[in-house]
Amino acid sequence: MAMLLELRHVSKAFSNVRVLQGVDLTVEAGHVVALAGENGAGKSTLMKIITGIYHRDSGTMKFQGKEVQFHNARQSMDAGIAMIHQELNLLPALTVGENIFLGRELVNRAGRIKWSEIDEQSRFWLKQLKQDIDPREVIANLSIAQQQMVEIARALSMNAEVIIMDEPTDALTDVETKILFDVVDQLRSQGKGLIFISHRLGEIFQLCDDVAILRDGEMVHQCPVSEIDQDGLIRHMVGRELSEQYPYVTAKSAPVRLQVSQLEAKGVKGVSFAANAGEVVGFAGLVGAGRTELAKAIYGANRPTSGTVEIDGQAAQIRSPIDGVRAGIGYVTEDRKLEGLIQSQGLRSNMSLTGLFQFSSPLGHLDKKAERVAITEYINAFSIKTHGIDAVVSQLSGGNQQKVSIAKSLVPKPRILILDEPTRGVDVGAKREIYNLINDLKTQGLCILLMSSDMPELLGISDRILVMSHGRLTGAFEHNDADQESIMRCCTVA
Amino acid sequence: MKIKEFASENISLIGLVILMLLVSIASPSFLSVDNLLNILRQTSINAVIAMGMTFVILTAGIDLSVGSILAFAGAVCASMIGADVPLLVALFATLSIGALLGATSGSIVSFFGVQPFIATLVGMTMIRGATLVYTEGRPISTGDYEVANAFYEIGGGYVAGIPIPVIIAFVVFALCWYVLNYTRIGRYVYAIGGNEQVAKLAGINVSAVKITVFAISGALSALAGIILTARLESAQPTAGLAYELDAIAAVVLGGTSLMGGRGRITGTLIGALIIGVLNNALNIMDVSSYYQMIAKGGVILLAVVIDRRGK
Incomplete structure (x- = not known):
């Protein structure tokens, strides 16, 4: 032939x-x-x-x-x-x-x-x-x-x-x-x-x-x-074994932070689940399974058509990102370039954007000193490599941009953090740093939803994994009983 | 390196200085205190409009209706002064009308998704029409009540030897500078121009900010209308024709990107001064007004090309 x-x-x-x-x-x-x-x-x-x-x-x-x-x-x-x-x-x-x-x-x-x-x-x-x-x-x-x-x-x-x-x-x-x-x-x-x-x-x-x-x-x-x-x-x-690349910290038992019931939105069909404080809940699925849509519906970027969201036992009416931020949700988008960061602007203005009210008076006067102090702290804590607080974001590496993006959603001090593909386009070393960061935030009591297409990553750092297919939840696994083959089967449920 | 950086950051300032040097060599009378104050006063109207325009352009919008708002606000203000309305009431009402007209354009942009160019083109046409209807196409006199004399001071008066329009323009500049650099909404203006989707997802009320910037532009156009009416001691229905172009030119000369998200209010002030100096220089050098337009266009083109190459 x-x-x-x-x-x-x-x-x-x-x-x-x-x-x-x-x-x-x-x-x-x-x-x-x-x-x-x-x-x-x-x-x-x-x-x-x-x-x-x-x-x-x-x-x-x-x-x-x-x-x-x-x-x-x-x-x-x-x-x-x-x-x-x-x-x-x-x-x-x-x-x-x-x-x-x-x-x-x-x-x-x-x-x-x-x-x-x-x-x-x-x-x-x-x-x-x-x-x-x-x-x-x-x-x-x-x-x-x-x-x-x-x-x-x-x-x-x-x-x-x-x-x-x-x-x-x-x-x-x-x-x-x-x-x-x-x-x-x-x-x-x-x-x-x-x-x-x-x-x-x-x-x-x-x-x-x-x-x-x-x-x-x-x-x-x-x-x-x-x-x-x-x-x-x-x-x-x-293929590979789950190695040291995925440092896992056992979750402490904690009260339910987020309760989603029968949520319906564009690309999301009747999704219900609960997530605890201090827990990482992973979401597996194929491209187009509805994970990003679910993240956006919870945050308010896509308006849910029906269903309820409760945070710490209280019903939350979330119709726009304005409500989402106010309800204590942080959202790190999948698409850094188009939705996450203003590429042409500096680190400082990007990182403080979502939480700007933290540094301003009710009338809107900006306390630039407080802002500088807080942003510098994040840059140091996340070891973001940059030559200045006002360096233009597009000049940073993918990993550093992702850290800026995560820091940005943490500035308003959220109770729930949604990470959509947080390690996409990020090299191995920076991935490891991001995993450690996720673990830190988890031990601090944040409730984390992790949407990822990187299966070993999901298995490595999630406390629980929920699987989505065609907008529905099709499987749920505890950290210890999850394996790739079973998850893959749930992913392909029609 | 430091010098190079300074040069590329302040290219419009350097341009202004070079222009002034050239003109003062060609015509020694240019640098007299009287003439310089004259330039500042002539520049103040365009500067006030251009500073409002800066807000809109920073959000990646444009406001073509400024000249029409100027004329309408001027006409309404003149008839109020002519009817012996107390000065402060008349001024406040006029500024409010400007802000309201601007906010209307902003709402059309925000809620119906109409391009700012189109929304304000419609505004420009309709408000000009409304002005002609309101004035019946004739100038409106400011009357001869006592209040008119106080009103004229806004256009022609001096405080400590400085023309009042210049003082107004400077106060507006200081306010705009503060808002853009030291307030939440200023930061939001830059964010929306930089990437509207990012701003939306960061929980910013994008519609409210857009309506606000158009309202600011409208209010400042009305303020320019007040100054012009007070200076001319009557309101012309055709006042402010093509003023949007000078305002946009000042913003662009000041280095603000028409794509939004990048620019400084200081640049706009300098841009307005460049246009003012140019107009004045061509006048004192006795260049015919026909050639003046060609020269002005050429300078703007040159400035923008230099700015692009520096990027």
């Missing part, structure tokens, strides 16, 4: 954080390769390197036997590599046909677009997918599943030799999934190479020929699917 795609020793780092380390990957003609790995293992980065969106720092890539170096997505597309993205990449205001041929419009010699031909070809590719969608329909009027099918038709229409599918079935119903699998079989028999990324392990065994497993940016295993079973696959995915 001919080798279509061959990667050797590919490495990639983002501002000193290693994301991929010496990765090998081969795709043969007529084979479907499953790419498995946890969130953050480096799957998306690897795919973006193959399609030229990112550039590899080192290593080689051969496509159809020839050494290639793509500088942008267009070049890889022209060469014959198509990618179906997890998040839909369609322009909602344009028609189906316009989207399928976006950037490759069929034109006559005068430059006039040949609409009838675009319609005809669009209809042809959609028919391959057994879809009866009008090419003149506007994308926004289609269901998510139909949009996904348009995206797939777009990839097929490029006549690519290698097709990458990133979680293509996430948005599809069973009927469409079946159709997609038939199409994949067809492509396989045509001798195309496919890379299939899915969190649904069952699909891997049902559909794929080979499986490649990424863990922490390294390719730990690639073999034919027939040589591995589901348990083996999970073992390779989660």
Whole structure:
């Protein structure tokens, strides 16, 4: 069988954080390769390197036997590599046909677009997918599943030799999934190479020929699917032992601090749980399981539609972050850049923003001296490396920015702290510091909710782990009985 | 390094000094005390408007309605003075009308999600129309009651040899400087301009802050209207036409980013002075007013380009 795609020793780092380390990957003609790995293992980065969106720092890539170096997505597309993205990449205001041929419009010699031909070809590719969608329909009027099918038709229409599918079935119903699998079989028999990324392990065994497993940016295993079973696959995915990296402090028994009952909000369906003072409650789940949405609903950033929240036995009406801060909730957002810190401004103004009333009189006069003293204390206590209290935040490393972000939500002295992916984009050393910080805060009696996609981290420092899937709670584990495989099973409950 | 840092931080101040040096070489009468005071007085109206504009621009907004608010407030104030309303009552009512008009724009921006440019463009048109309706297109006289003479002092009077408009502008500057640097709301203004989403998630009442900055801009435009009306001893329905452009130019010359979140009120003061000096210099050098516009535009362009390169 001919080798279509061959990667050797590919490495990639983002501002000193290693994301991929010496990765090998081969795709043969007529084979479907499953790419498995946890969130953050480096799957998306690897795919973006193959399609030229990112550039590899080192290593080689051969496509159809020839050494290639793509500088942008267009070049890889022209060469014959198509990618179906997890998040839909369609322009909602344009028609189906316009989207399928976006950037490759069929034109006559005068430059006039040949609409009838675009319609005809669009209809042809959609028919391959057994879809009866009008090419003149506007994308926004289609269901998510139909949009996904348009995206797939777009990839097929490029006549690519290698097709990458990133979680293509996430948005599809069973009927469409079946159709997609038939199409994949067809492509396989045509001798195309496919890379299939899915969190649904069952699909891997049902559909794929080979499986490649990424863990922490390294390719730990690639073999034919027939040589591995589901348990083996999970073992390779989660791999490592829980070592010293996760210092765990036993929680003391304490009264209930937070009681959430039947909370409903965007992406959250009837969630109920309790969390104690001096306890770290971890939330596991796949991307899109509703953990961030839950965090935002509790804090008030997304307004809950029904359900109640009680703090220290008192009902709390939280409709906006203003209420959330007042009720004693601190929220460290998942997205530091867009939601967490004002990148263009200094440490001081960022850190004191949420708790500014601590340093100001009722009329609003700011006591800058008190502010300076308090902020300097946080900088020292969290050992934030900076050359000054007014240094611009964007110049700090990821780890230091994260510490600034945590300090910011601690300044108003909250009773509950919600940490959403607190170690994402943070290197190993700084991660360890953040874990110690979480433990300190926990022993000081703070109630901490920890949303994380880093499973070993969750297992390592949470007192309890709650699992979410499709907006619901699907599992609960005590620190001592939690293991990755059981959690993973709860994560994939439909 | 220190010098370089100082230079890039204070580029507008350096620009002002260089401009003054050049003009004083070209025309010795420029540096006389009388002329300098004259420049300050001519600058004060634009400076007062531009300082309100600074608040709005720091939140990444813009206020195009300042000139119209100036005209409307001036007309209302003139008719109150003409009707023998007590001075303090008339002044307070006029400032309140300005603040209210500004707050209305701010509310439209906050609650209906309309772009500040559009909301205040609408405000600019409608308030100008309201002014023309109210004045029937004619100047409004301030009458000849006793109160009118006291009122004129606001535009033409002196305290210790310094024109009262200059004193007003300086007091406004001191207040704005205090609010932006030493109050909670000042910090919130910068935060919203820096990243509105972050500000919202930090529990800041973003709508309230936005309405407040537009109200400040409106009130200061009304104050400028009072000064102008007192100086001219009557209110013109077409007063303040295109004043928004000079105010925005002063803010930008002062180094405040139109993207919001970065800038200083001191810069705006200097920016207003640059425009004032330029106008004065071109006048005493007898440059025709047609060429003056071209020269002014050129200087603003030059300043902004230098500022961009320094970043």
